[in-house]
Amino acid sequence: MKVAIAGAGAVGRSIARELIANSHDVLLLERNLDHIDEESVPGARWVSGDACELDNLERVQLHKFNVVIAATGDDKANLVVSLLAKTEFAVARVVARVNDPRNEWLFDDDWGVDVAVSTPRMLASLVEEAVSVGDLVRLMTFRQGQANLVEMTLPDNTPLAGKPVRKLKLPRDAALVTILRGGRVIVPVPDDAVEGGDELIFIVPAEAEGQLRAAIIEPAAPA
Secondary structure: OOEEEEEEOOHHHHHHHHHHHOOOOOEEEEEEEOOOOOHHOOEEEEOOOOOOOHHHHHHOOHHHHHEEEEOOOHHHHHHHHHHHHHOOOOOEEEEEEOOOOHHHHOOOOOHOOEEEEEEEHHHHHHHHHHHHOOOOEEEEOOOOEEOOOOOEOOOOOOOOOEEHHOOOOOOOOOEEEEEEOOEEOOOOOOOOOOOOOOEEEEEHHHHHHHHHHHHHHHHHHHO
8 A cells, every 4th residue: 555644753754664564655755854864764765845735746646645644743734735635636545643632623524634633632532441431432533434433341240241242232334343352352243242341342423322322331331
């Protein structure tokens, strides 16, 4: 997969190293000459230039990339890069870094963003996930499909214990994608049974979160 990363600061370089380790073809586009250090990310292609300028995106042939990641430390720049990638170059997948959570509402498909990643929001969600039992925690929003990645930790005494996945009454378009049980990561099949203490990871439309809560959490509440 070909991935272009706008912004080669600490975040952009870290993402690039991870992608290269997984055998992806990575280009780093950086306007600050002080941030250009080819030895810091072996295997990446480095280009000097402002990713907000159309000429530079044309020069790197952005239309040939499968994914664009706007990873600069400037939310305005990340929005401009996302919009250009989607509208001018028809990039299939655009991921944008949100530096200031107050700007998160802007990072949607109107600006070409498919997935917005807010580090403060993710850290807060992980804290909630670590301490919340019997509640729904939103981990991430997928902007293009208006769906959310959510987590629920079942209480140890849940009446759902032993119930197979196929009998969970999930709302339409909701999907159970992973069960975390102790140190195990389980990709569920219909006959797998849930247990108390399981962390259930779902993808669900925003409007169906209440139904999911009713189907999974409320039945687990004490009578």
